[in-house]
Amino acid sequence: MPVTETSRQREDFRALVRDQLPRLYALARVLVGSEAEDAVQDCMVKALEHYEQLHDPGAGAAWLKTILVNCCHDRLRARARQPEPVDFDDREAEGFSLYRKIAYEDPxxxxDSVHLDFLYGFSRDDVRAVLLALPDIYRIPLVLVHMEGYLAKETATLLQVPLGTVLSRLQRGxxxxxxxxxxxxxxxxLLKEGVR
Structure with a gap:
């Protein structure tokens, strides 16, 4: 039985999804939390519908990631048309410096390496918990720029906001x-010696 173009595309798509699914799910968990499975499913549906538009198989991972980010963004927009107002007039939060705080408190x-000792006290789950506690408008740009490697300009395009807004959210985030x-x-x- 000859292999048709459609069946070859389906097999290529399955292989791409099998390879990228763990990374996509991990990214979705950070971006939308408990809605991660739904966001990944939305991504797969959209990717399958438009798979013929992917002309370079080597770009498949980035293509899927972009679709996922858009699906997550759509879910967050649907969750709340207006982001929760975050009060950053609080001078303590605005001027907070972890580096200075650790040096001053000297936990x-x-x-001899107090800052590294502080960071080594955190497990991946601890860092994820801190990240997930951030408001969406700050967490998403942080994840895209610092964890996924997008440029601020690319993040602005993905989130459909001005570059200045992304830069401001990154700083505040x-x-x-x-x-x-x-x-x-x-x-x-975690501020006790020998905790971990």
Missing amino acids: FPYS RKAFEKGMWDYAQTHG
Whole structure:
């Protein structure tokens, strides 16, 4: 039985999905949390519908990631047409510096590398918990730029917002993440020597 173009495309699509599914799901979990499976499913449906538009099989991973980011963005928009207002007038949060806080508080007094000791106290799950606690408008640009390697300009295009908005959200998101790391460490007892 001869192999048709359609059956070859289906097999190529299956192979691409098998290879990329774990990465897509991990990214979706960070972007939309509990809606990750639905977002990945939306991504697969859209990708299958438009697979013939993918002319370079080597670009398949980036193509799927872009579709997933758009699906996640659509879900977040549907979740709340207006993002929750976040009050960053609080001078403590706005001017917070994790580096200075660790140096001032000196949670590991006998350490020569206090900043590294602080970071080593966090597991992947701890960092994920801090990241997921951030508001969507800050978490998504942080993940896309710092974890997925998108440029700020590409992130602005994906999120359909001006570049200045993305840069502002990145700055505020980094400050909120730093403060979240410190607060999480205090709450979960990570500021004790020998915790991990």
